[in-house]
Amino acid sequence: MNNEYKITFNDTIHSTSHANKGMLIILVLNGALSVERNNMSTMYDKGDILIINHNEEYQIKVLADSYYISIHIAKDYLQTSLAEDIGKNFVLDRKMLQEGIYQQLRHTIAKIGTVFIRKGRFHQLYIAQQMINLLFIIIRYMPTKEGNETTKDIDQRIAVVCDYIKNYYNEPITLNEVAEHFAISVSYLSRKFKQQMGIGFTHYINQIRLEHAKDDLLHTKQTITQIAFKNGFNSSNSLIKYFRQQMKQTPSQYRRQIQACRRYTKIEGNMEPSNHQKYLYYLSLFITEDMDKIVQSPEAQKVIDIKLKPSDKALSPINQVIQIGKLDNLLIERYKQQLNEIQQDIGVDHILIKDPIYVGNLNQNYIKSDEKIPHVHPYMHIDESLNYLIAKGIGLGMELVPPQSNMRFEQYFKDLQQFAEHVCNFYTHKGDLKLILYIQCINRQQFLTIRNLFIEYFNEVKIIINVCALNSLNLDQEVNHYLELVDGVAFSANQNDVIDFQSLESKQFDLAEKHIQQQIRKLKQQIQSNQQALSFTLLDWNTLTGNTNLTNGEYFRAGIIFEQLLKINHDVEYVGYWLNFEIHQTFNNDVRPSQIGGIDLFHHFEAKRPAYFTSMFYRRLFKNIMHQCDYCMVVGDKTHFQIVVWDAEHYNPYFITKSGRQQLNHNEYQINIHGIDSGKYKIKHLTLDENNGALYKIWQRYNTTHGMDQETIDYVNRITYPHLKVNEVDVFAMFTYHIKLTTNAIHIIELKKYV
Numbered sequence: 001m002n003n004e005y006k007i008t009f010n011d012t013i014h015s016t017s018h019a020n021k022g023m024l025i026i027l028v029l030n031g032a033l034s035v036e037r038n039n040m041s042t043m044y045d046k047g048d049i050l051i052i053n054h055n056e057e058y059q060i061k062v063l064a065d066s067y068y069i070s071i072h073i074a075k076d077y078l079q080t081s082l083a084e085d086i087g088k089n090f091v092l093d094r095k096m097l098q099e100g101i102y103q104q105l106r107h108t109i110a111k112i113g114t115v116f117i118r119k120g121r122f123h124q125l126y127i128a129q130q131m132i133n134l135l136f137i138i139i140r141y142m143p144t145k146e147g148n149e150t151t152k153d154i155d156q157r158i159a160v161v162c163d164y165i166k167n168y169y170n171e172p173i174t175l176n177e178v179a180e181h182f183a184i185s186v187s188y189l190s191r192k193f194k195q196q197m198g199i200g201f202t203h204y205i206n207q208i209r210l211e212h213a214k215d216d217l218l219h220t221k222q223t224i225t226q227i228a229f230k231n232g233f234n235s236s237n238s239l240i241k242y243f244r245q246q247m248k249q250t251p252s253q254y255r256r257q258i259q260a261c262r263r264y265t266k267i268e269g270n271m272e273p274s275n276h277q278k279y280l281y282y283l284s285l286f287i288t289e290d291m292d293k294i295v296q297s298p299e300a301q302k303v304i305d306i307k308l309k310p311s312d313k314a315l316s317p318i319n320q321v322i323q324i325g326k327l328d329n330l331l332i333e334r335y336k337q338q339l340n341e342i343q344q345d346i347g348v349d350h351i352l353i354k355d356p357i358y359v360g361n362l363n364q365n366y367i368k369s370d371e372k373i374p375h376v377h378p379y380m381h382i383d384e385s386l387n388y389l390i391a392k393g394i395g396l397g398m399e400l401v402p403p404q405s406n407m408r409f410e411q412y413f414k415d416l417q418q419f420a421e422h423v424c425n426f427y428t429h430k431g432d433l434k435l436i437l438y439i440q441c442i443n444r445q446q447f448l449t450i451r452n453l454f455i456e457y458f459n460e461v462k463i464i465i466n467v468c469a470l471n472s473l474n475l476d477q478e479v480n481h482y483l484e485l486v487d488g489v490a491f492s493a494n495q496n497d498v499i500d501f502q503s504l505e506s507k508q509f510d511l512a513e514k515h516i517q518q519q520i521r522k523l524k525q526q527i528q529s530n531q532q533a534l535s536f537t538l539l540d541w542n543t544l545t546g547n548t549n550l551t552n553g554e555y556f557r558a559g560i561i562f563e564q565l566l567k568i569n570h571d572v573e574y575v576g577y578w579l580n581f582e583i584h585q586t587f588n589n590d591v592r593p594s595q596i597g598g599i600d601l602f603h604h605f606e607a608k609r610p611a612y613f614t615s616m617f618y619r620r621l622f623k624n625i626m627h628q629c630d631y632c633m634v635v636g637d638k639t640h641f642q643i644v645v646w647d648a649e650h651y652n653p654y655f656i657t658k659s660g661r662q663q664l665n666h667n668e669y670q671i672n673i674h675g676i677d678s679g680k681y682k683i684k685h686l687t688l689d690e691n692n693g694a695l696y697k698i699w700q701r702y703n704t705t706h707g708m709d710q711e712t713i714d715y716v717n718r719i720t721y722p723h724l725k726v727n728e729v730d731v732f733a734m735f736t737y738h739i740k741l742t743t744n745a746i747h748i749i750e751l752k753k754y755v
Contacts, residue, residue, distance in 0.1 A: 004077040005131055007116045008070050009279055010062060016214060016254070017059035017246045019199060019207060022075040023090075024052035025134070027109045029282035031066025035059070047286065049105055051138070053089040054078070055197060067282055069113045073131070081135055088144035098738055099727040101141045103288060108134045110286035117280055140301065141738055157182060158196045161189070162204070169208045170232040175201050205232075206242050213239060217255045224251050301738070302667060304645075306627045307674045308638050313625040315635065316569045319349035320615065321397060321537060321576040322601070325583045326359045330385035338579055338602050343392060346601075346615045349574060350395030350436050352539075354587060357415045358401075379422050386423065386433060395434035399466065402439075402446050409446055417453060424457040433458070438490055438539070440466040444481055451485055462487045464537060467523075483527065488535030488573070493519035495544045495650075496596050509650040512544050516564055520571045537574035540598050544650050552596075553696035558610040558688050559744035561599070563648035565618045566633075577601050577611065603695055605713045613693045613722050617686070617746055632669075638677055639753040645669060645739060646746045671749075673735040681735075681751045685725040689745030692723035 014026075017036070026033070026049065033044045037058040044050055052058050054075060062068070094102055112130045115123050161178060178201075179186045193201045209231045216227045228239035243251050322342060329335050330351075342348055353359070369375070389396055402412050427433060435458050441447045447465075454461045463486045495512040520536070527534070543560040545552050565575070578584035580602035588597060601612040621644065622636035632645045647667070690697065698720050702712050729735075739747050 004074055005127075006072040006074075007112065007127075008072070009113075010067060011070055014058075014060040014070060015062065015257075017057060017248075018211060019055055019057045019197075020052045022054055023073045023078055024058075025071045025073070025109065025138075026050050026052070026060075027069050027106060027113075027286070029067040029069060029279065029286075032063045033066060033068060034061040034063065036061070047106065048094065049092060049102070049109070051090050051092045051142075055199070056089070057199070067279060069109060069279070069283070071109065071112065071131075071134070073135070081132075082139060090138055090142040090144055092142060095730040096143070096732075097141070098729075100725065101137065101738060105134070105137055106286040107288050108137065110283045113283045114280060114287065117276065117283075143736070157184060158193055161193065162197070165205055165208055169205060169212065170230065172232070172234075173205055207246075209233060210242060210246060213243070213251070214254065217251055227251070301670045304629070304632050304669055304671045305674065306632075306634055306643075306672065308626050308634065308641070308676060310637075311625055313628065314623050315566075315621055315625065318565060318569055318572065318618065319574045320346055321350060321352050321539065321574050322348055323352045323576060323578045323583070323587075323598070325354055325587045327353050327356065327382045327385045327396075329579075329583060330388055331381065334606065335579065335583075336388060338606065339394075340392075342579075342601060342612075343394065346612070346619055348392075348394050350397045350434065351389070351579075352397035352399065352436075352438065352576065355399050355401050356419060357412055377422075379419070379426075383426065386426075390427075390432050395436055397436040397438060399438045399440065400450060402441055402443075402450065404443060409443075413449060413453075416450070420453055420457050433460075435461040436464060437461065438464045438466040438537075447482060448485065462535075464488045464490050464535075466490045466539070480527065483534070486534070488537060489523065489527065490537040490539045490574075491519065491523055492540040493538060494540070494542045494597065496542055499544065509544070513648075513650045516541065516543075517567055517571075520568060524571075535573040536571060537576065538568065538572045539574075539576040541576065542596065542599055545596065553700070556610065556690040556694050556696075556744050558614045558693070559646045559648045559746055560650065561611055561614045562618060562646050562746050565614075577615070580604075581609075603699070605708070605717070607695050607699065607713075607717055607720060609695050610688065610693055613688050614746065617688060617722075617748060620748070632671075634673075638675075641751055643671060643673070643737070643749040643751070644747070645671070645741060645749075647741050647744050649743050667741045669739050669741060671737045671739070673737075674733075676731055676733070676735050676751075677753060678732050680728060680730050680754045682754065683725075683727050683729055684748075684750040684752075685723075685739075686748040686750075687723040687725075687745065688747075689742045691742070693721055695720050 014024075026044075028044050028046050028048045030046050032046070035042050035044060035050060035058060037052070037056060042050075108130055112127055112134070115126050115130070161182060164178065164181075165173060175190060176186055179189045182189075190201055193204070197204055199207065212231045213227050213233075216222055216230065220227075222230070224239065225236040228236045231239075233239040233242070240250055243249075243254070247254055249257070320342070322339065324330065324335065324339075330339070339348065339351070386396070400416070403409050423433065435454060437450070437454060439447055439450060441450070451463050454463075465482050465486045465488075467489060493516040495515045498511050498515050499508055516538070520538075523536070543557055543564055545555055545557060568575075576598070578598050578600045581600045581604060584598060584600050599611045600609055601615070603609055620642075622640075622642055624637065625633060625635050626637075626641060627634040631647065632643070635642050635644065687693075695716075698716050702708060702716050708716065735751070737749060739749070741747060
C-alpha cells in the first residue's frame with residue numbers, strides 16, 4: 001500500500017468525527033454530502049470539492065445514493081512537497097475561485113480515480129505524476145491562512161510526545177507524567193501541545209484510543225468492555241461517553257451501521273462490479289479533454305497588483321480604412337458580406353480604392369445609342385456600389401495619382417471631372433456621400449486643380465496628402481507646401497523594412513518594435529505647422545512577420561498588432577487594412593509577398609485572420625484608463641471594467657519553423673485587484689492566442705491537396721474564433737485572477753458588478 005497517499009471511495013472512516021492528519025481532498029461524484037467542521041454543517045453537491053487540512057476535525061454524512069472519491073495525502077509527503085507552506089491551511093471556496101482552476105482540480109482528481117480503478121500498466125507512476133500536478137494546483141492557486149502550527153514556531157518535542165502517546169495509548173497516561181518524562185513544564189506542554197496539534201492533550205489521547213476502538217468494533221467480535229480496557233479507557237462507560245460525544249452514537253450503534261454499510265468500503269477491497277462501473281461513469285463526467293493541453297509552468301507566477309483609481313488618461317478611438325482595390329469589388333456579394341461584418345465588429349470609416357481613372361474602367365467613353373437618353377452609361381456598374389456605401393454610412397476614399405506630364409494630366413483631369421459630375425448629379429443631396437481623397441502629387445498646381453474640383457462638387461470632402469511613396473529626402477519641403485490645402489497626411493510604416501530575416505542579430509528586433517512610433521515622430525517633426533490640426537492615417541503598415549507563406553502563417557502576432565494600436569492611438573486617427581488576401585494579392589506591386597506589405601482582415605472563404613479579432617478586441621475596450629503598465633491595463637470604472645493583459649514578443653519568425661514551439665511557451669500571471677467594490681460580479685474572459693483565433697494552424701490541419709469542401713470551410717470558420725468564458729464570482733475587497741499568457745496572446749477579463 002502507498003504510504004504517501006491513499007485513494008478511497010465512500011470510505012466509512014470519514015463518517016466518524018476525528019482530526020485529519022495530512023491533507024484530505026474530496027470530490028462529490030453524485031448526490032450530496034453533509035460535512036461538519038468548525039462546529040458548522042455544510043452541504044456539498046455533485047461536482048463540489050472540499051479540502052480538509054491537517055489537524056482539522058471533521059465528519060462526513062453521506063446522503064442516499066451519493067458517491068464521492070477521497071484522496072488522503074500523508075503529512076510526511078506534504079512536509080516534503082510543501083516545504084514552507086506546511087503550516088498553512090488551504091481555503092477552497094468555489095465562489096471565490098476562478099472557474100477554470102476549479103475545473104482543472106476536478107479534472108485531475110477524476111483522472112486519478114479512473115486510473116486507480118482500472119489499474120493499468122504504470123498506473124502507480126501515472127497517479128504519482130497526477131498527484132504532483134494536483135498539489136501544484138492547490139499550492140499555486142489556493143488562498144491560505146495560518147494553520148494551527150506554523151513553521152516558524154514548531155517545538156520538535158511535541159512530535160516526540162505524540163509518538164510516545166501513539167505507542168502507549170493503551171496504558172494510563174497523564175499530562176504530569178509525560179511532562180516529567182520529557183523534562184518539560186506542565187504549563188508549557190499543555191499550551192504548546194494545543195497550539196501545534198489543534199486539540200488539547202487529553203483530547204488527543206482519547207482521539208487516538210477512539211480510532212483504535214473503532215477499528216476493533218469493525219474487525220473484531222470483542223465486547224464493548226473488552227475494547228474499552230484494551231485501548232486505555234478505564235471503563236466501558238468512559239468509552240461509551242466519549243464515543244457518543246464524538247460520533248453522536250454509541251459503539252454498538254456504530255458497529256451495526258458499519259456492518260450494514262460494508263458495500264461502501266474502499267476500493268482495495270471487493271467492490272461490487274455495479275459500483276465499480278458507477279464510479280467510472282461519474283468520474284468520466286468530470287474529465288475534460290481540453291484540460292490535458294494545459295501545461296503547468298515551473299516558473300514563478302508574475303504578480304500584477306492593481307489599485308483601481310480614476311485618472312485623466314483615456315484611450316482614443318482608431319477609425320478603420322478598408323482597402324478594396326476597385327469600387328466594383330463591392331458588386332461581389334461575399335466581399336460586401338465581409339465589409340458588413342467588419343462594420344459590425346470593428347467599424348469602418350471609409351473604404352479606399354485605387355485611382356479610379358486607372359483601375360475600374362471609369363475612363364471609358366459613353367456607349368453610342370440611337371436613344372435620346374441611353375439606357376446604359378459607363379458608370380452603371382459603380383452606382384450600385386455607391387448606393388451600398390451610402391446605405392451603410394461608409395465613406396469613399398480614392399487614391400489619386402495624376403500623371404506628371406501636363407499633356408497626360410489634361411486627359412486624366414477630364415475623366416476625373418466627368419466622374420465627379422456624374423456622382424454629384426446622381427445623388428439628390430451633395431452630402432449623401434462622404435469623400436476622402438488621397439492625393440499623391442508633387443505638382444502643386446495639379447494638386448490644387450484636383451482639390452478645387454471636388455470641393456466645388458461636394459460639401460463633405462477631405463483632402464489627404466499621401467506621402468507613402470514620396471521622396472523622403474525632400475519630404476519636409478514637399479509636405480509643407482501642401483499643409484494649408486489638406487486636412488490630413490497619410491503615410492506608411494512597416495516593421496519588416498528594418499529586418500534581415502536571415503540574421504540572428506537580436507538588436508534589429510528591438511528596432512523593429514519601435515519602428516512605427518519612430519516613423520510617426522519623424523513625420524510630425526518634419527511638418528512644421530502648428531496653425532491647423534491635421535489627421536494622420538497609417539495606411540500601408542505591418543508589424544513583424546515572416547517573408548514566406550509558412551513563416552507568415554506560423555508567426556502568431558496578435559499581441560504585437562494590439563500593442564502597436566495602444567502605442568499609436570493618440571497619434572493616429574485612421575489605420576488601414578486590406579479587406580482580404582485575394583484583393584491584396586491582386587494589387588500587390590511589391591516584389592515581396594503581399595502579406596509583408598500590409599495587413600489583411602480576411603483570408604479565403606470568409607475566414608477571419610487574427611488581425612480581425614485584434615482590431616475587434618481594441619474596439620471593445622472601454623475609454624477611461626484606471627491602470628497601465630508595459631503589458632497590462634485596466635479600463636472602465638470601478639463597477640464595470642476590463643483587465644487587459646497581452647504579450648508582444650518580437651523574435652525571428654524563422655525560429656518557429658525549424659524546431660517548433662516550446663510547450664512551456666507561456667507566462668503565468670496572478671492579477672490582484674485592490675479597492676474593488678464588494679459584491680457579485682459577472683466575468684467575461686476573452687482569449688485570443690495561437691489556440692483560439694489563429695487561422696493558420698486550423699487551416700493547415702484541414703486543408704488538402706485539392707483544397708477544402710464547403711462543409712470543411714464552414715467548420716473551419718466556426719472554430720476559428722477567440723475563446724470566451726463566462727462565470728460569476730463573489731468579491732470581498734480584493735479580487736484575484738489567474739491567467740496563462742502564451743506568446744503574443746491577448747486576454748480581456750471584463751467584470752461587471754450586479755446592482
